[in-house]
Amino acid sequence: MTVPSGRRERKKAATRQKIADTAMRLFLEHGYDAVGIREVAAEADVAVTTLFSHFASKEALVFEQDEDFEQRLTQAVTGRAPNQPLIPALRREIQALVRHCTAEDAAPVWRMIDESPALRKYEESMRLRHAETLAAAIAADSELSQTATASRTIARFVIDAYSLAREAADPDAAVDEIFRMIEAAWEAT
Amino acid sequence: MTVPSGRRERKKAATRQKIADTAMRLFLEHGYDAVGIREVAAEADVAVTTLFSHFASKEALVFEQDEDFEQRLTQAVTGRAPNQPLIPALRREIQALVRHCTAEDAAPVWRMIDESPALRKYEESMRLRHAETLAAAIAADSELSQTATASRTIARFVIDAYSLAREAADPDAAVDEIFRMIEAAWEAT
């Protein structure tokens, strides 16, 4: 028992990474819909069942590291200095995340996502999960005193900001504009 | 050509309705996931392909009349009296919609939806569609002068209000609380 040390974990992580990399390469090369799970598994030289033991679904192959997203947002709430206001902290984080995914080299991936209904759906429910996590972090902040509904509402609005800004013509300006609205909403609680 | 009047339309509508009713009955009886498409088709005495010619997907069987939703929201925007403010009009409509789907007799259906990941996903992307439609209606209103981003943002917030209030312990109070925030956000534009 104890903690499975070393090699086992590394090998598992390596297998996972190889699957993810292979999948991304094939998807970008031939299109998401044109590449089947069996094809990805064969190219990565693993069994289909192995692939699904590492990733819950085909879509999850594309959003490999979405836990970053969640962690960075909650970190922005729980990790800010005492007496620092909530909304600006979230604004900075969202700004950074939007910039990250509107960067040049991320463009092909997001184009692929936008073109596939399945991937869009998946991202939508991912966002809702993130909003719930963020809402929990906001609700748990002892410096703030707001109802459960207000926490969940602000969390949704913040996630909306990310989603809307990402698609806007001028993402930076959109973040500014939307966060002015969120700030007002927050002060109305 | 012209408009195919009469019997043909009635028969088609009857078939559609029979499929929808049968599906709902089976879903509520045995659970959404436990009932297969082939089963629904057999019970409704139609071919599987016929079922899919009336409904785009299994989930669509549950959200049979979601176009109402979209129409009522855009109507609340475009059909309000001149010089009437936007947000209160939307608030009234959302209030009504929330009440409608938190009514006693709708409870089993919504419990079923909440329990099925597939149905939740479907509803989420439905909401996004509705938000886009609503955003277009707001942007088209000549009395209002707001950026495209502001329109889309307010539309999202309004749809969020519906979604959050529906799940809240006290839906009426939640609508009030969230719309106070939306009102503030709107005035900040």
Place this chain on the structure above:
DNA sequence: GACCGTAGCACTAACGGTTAGCTTTTTGAA
């Protein structure tokens, strides 16, 4: 009333994502 185009429906067979059941290999520890 006979005729024709088409809408609606049926049937089969398949495709692609996903899972269950079971066996084999690899790994860490005794």
Place this chain on the structure above:
DNA sequence: TTCAAAAAGCTAACCGTTAGTGCTACGGTC
């Protein structure tokens, strides 16, 4: 070396969905 468990593998299926094809009944036209 030996053993238990984790990881990976294989087969075979399930389920939602679609393509291909043909039949039937309806609505409009002559």
